[in-house]
Amino acid sequence: MEFGLLGEHLAHSFSPAIHRQLGDYDYQLVELSPEQVGPFLRQGQFRGLNVTIPYKKTAMRFCDQLSPAAQRIGSVNTIIKGPDGTLYGDNTDYDGFLYLLRSAGAQIRGKKALVLGSGGASLTVHAVLSDLGVRQAVGISRKGPDNYENLERNQDAELIVNATPVGMYPNVEASPVDLAQFPHCGQVFDLIYNPSRTRFLLDGARRGMLWANGLGMLVAQAKTAAERFLGQTIQDSRVAEITACIERQTLNLLLIGMPGCGKTTIGQALARRLGRPLEDIDQHIVANSGCSIPEIFSWEGEESFRSREHQALCQLAKQSGKVIACGGGIVTKRENWDPIRQNSTVIYLRRDLELLPTDGRPVSQFHSLEELYRQRAPLYSQLADLTVDNQGTVEETADEIIRRLEL
Missing domain, CATH: 3.40.50.300 (P-loop containing nucleotide triphosphate hydrolases)
Structure with missing residues (x-):
């Protein structure tokens, strides 16, 4: 195997279709249980990997070297194996989420944001929002000071990002929060891309909010990962082209x-x-x-x-x-x-x-x-x-x- 995607449940991943359009290389899905991740990273035969939930933090522990982005964010979604077998961990989700916000025309500076979730993806979201000048970014998790039981503490949120799997196929009826609780919210973003419009996004669209799903982010981070894999630059315009193509196909x-x-x-x-x-x-x-x-x-x-x-x-x-x-x-x-x-x-x-x-x-x-x-x-x-x-x-x-x- 040359390259692939490491995760736990990958049957409905769009990544192979995206990487087929990014470069002429072998790209496979690698579904592993938690106890299999470490041995595979140390002993598996591959040149490079993307990593998705729930292993973005786990994979970081097995990397011999980390990029500045991975060190700052605290999670890894791209791994390159060196000629000597050492693993270099990087985070291209940063590029992906930045693309999602910019392509949607999001207004971040001076806003209060809620970030739903506490996994590896949420760490990336916090980093990007901070760099774009968000006034405050509050993480919502099942436990901790700000959680789903006391959302009224943050009803003044002006934008919300869902970085959890709630609402993902096949459990599409679920939504992480009720947007009626946030009268000042005008922007909603979901890292989920299957379905194209989660219940969370449909609720936002009904309320006239700016919204975007995670497909553009997925393609943009894949483009940056492919550049790492191949050691060459890919035109930025390919992100929009491939995103539109995947939408038409799916x-x-x-x-x-x-x-x-x-x-x-x-x-x-x-x-x-x-x-x-x-x-x-x-x-x-x-x-x-x-x-x-x-x-x-x-x-x-x-x-x-x-x-x-x-x-x-x-x-x-x-x-x-x-x-x-x-x-x-x-x-x-x-x-x-x-x-x-x-x-x-x-x-x-x-x-x-x-x-x-x-x-x-x-x-x-x-x-x-x-x-x-x-x-x-x-x-x-x-x-x-x-x-x-x-x-x-x-x-x-x-x-x-x-x-x-x-x-």
Whole structure:
């Protein structure tokens, strides 16, 4: 192995995809239990490593020499093995978090910040915030003087950084704090990048706050690590290019629109063209319930169907890289909005009402299409990242989506 990522649970890491674009070298995932870390660092065959949670502090103990950044921060996320086998520990997370803040347009100087977490990543956050002139940075941990039980002591915080794994896939329903407790907060940043928008960030976005996830940080720190690995400079512009590329590859394509507008048909075409799996929420409900959608409406009522629909959406939409076809009424339940947005590019398929079929569609049979459209069209538009008219052929519409999203 030339290079790799050392951690405990790495199945959903984006790092291999990022390093493939940074350099032509072998990069592997190295999942180890805590007792395996030391022997691997001392005896393993590698040229360089990145280190992620929970081993950023652990790895530091096995390094023979530390960079000034690693010494100051107190954690290591990049290790280079010398010709004599000695280990040099560095911290490129500093570069990554600095990029995250600058690319988001964050305003740090003179502000009061809360840093959620006490692990290796939080140490980096504190160092960057200090260098950017933060007025005060308070660390919040489960224990200690400032903790999650006395957050009211810091309700005057103006920006919050989540440096914990709370809200990370697959536990996407969790959030480290309730932003309603912080009336002066205007900026929220999350080091998590999967899902793209954690519940913490979605809450911030709803409140009109400046926000950013950790994907740009991940790519920026990887770029600096790759420079260390290769001993050569990589253009700064590659960070934004690779970040955008990873987003395009990993975000789901989630289709919404009126019943019969072509979500499943277009979804099938996109899945085939892009080599992605297709998930149809209605079909998922049918497979799990053992009965058809009209039967569920007839036997259990619409509210029961909506509950099943919400559960299916939450299960499917938190995954990555899929095409997801939603039912026409999914936008009518506010509880669905966060799952719809959390890890997907939302595509609204528009089709003329006279072209929409109603056979076999329970809601369309009991309400006029005009009434449904009047209720739902504003919701489709509000949730959509992209609106596409589906008036031509299936391939024409699929082409338009692929072209506009640069897939």
